[in-house]
Amino acid sequence: MGYTRSGMSDGPGNMQHLRLQRAASRSDVFPKLVAMQRNLKARHFAVFRIAGAGLPNKRKLVCELDNWGPGGAEHQTELMTGYGEIFLDHIEVSILPLIWNGSENASFAEAGEFSPLIRRLESKTMAFSGIAFPVRLGAVGNGYVTFLATSIDLGSDLIIDQHVRSCQVMMDLLALDERRSVPAETLSEREIACLQLAGDGRISEEIAENLGLSVHTVNAYLGSATIKLDSVNRIQAIAKAIRLGYIH
Incomplete structure (x- = not known):
């Protein structure tokens, strides 16, 4: 040995x-x-x-x-x-x-x-x-x-x-x-991008500026991603997206 x-x-x-x-x-x-x-x-x-x-x-x-x-x-x-x-x-x-x-x-x-x-x-x-x-x-x-x-x-x-x-x-x-x-409906590219930036600590206004979207649209993407991931809030959605490999 x-x-x-x-x-x-x-x-x-x-x-x-x-x-x-x-x-x-x-x-x-x-x-x-x-x-x-x-x-x-x-x-x-x-x-x-x-x-x-x-x-x-x-x-x-x-x-x-x-x-x-x-x-x-x-x-x-x-x-x-x-x-x-x-x-x-x-x-x-x-x-x-x-x-x-x-x-x-x-x-x-x-x-x-x-x-x-x-x-x-x-x-x-x-x-x-x-x-x-x-x-x-x-x-x-x-x-x-x-x-x-x-x-x-x-x-x-x-x-x-x-x-x-x-x-x-x-x-x-x-x-x-x-x-x-997870439900068959997968996350869209925009939902993933918003989650990734949120996971990096960006607030909705910063995410909107980074992606060229309105704050309302960013919040809508984050909300729909949270629902798809069967999570109760944005923080839980980010954690689950990391575990599932959508973001890092």
Whole structure:
């Protein structure tokens, strides 16, 4: 198992681009996970979301995306049997990544340089070592982005970088869910432009001057966008438009 101190290989400029570019479909999320898998030199990834949150004894982990390949169901069952309950309990109290040893690499969870950044789990009888990045986004959208392999490269900087990317993946999935729940009537270019400027802190008069519109028209666009986004006010509409990827 390698313990190289890997940095943010894509560079800060590309990381900023990653954060701002919202996935339009699940097919856009998959390449992000493949890139993360490459960075970690992992063999498999799986994204689990928590269903039944808030319901006693009803919580469970649901696999949303994975590249298990042949025998995938076996890997998933092994992981959930070994650590499923621990995953569910851990995310309620901590967002530290979890790591564990596989039977083929008993030294994986022993390196000390990144100890404050992770929680080690008791080893189970599993073929693969792994790391699971927990993500909490509120009442919904919580879960784990998980990577497994017999050999994974880990370092303090890389753990932080991949945790940030895991949050982006979960935000993408949540935004796609919300987008499906939004009425079929989508936002117009003018509504998006007004929301973007409002989100930048501009008042209606400034937005009107910037777009060459009347204040009345700007307020009408903001009002219709608020209705389309099923929001109670302009602030909530801006927040939802950001989550859905209309503005940034």
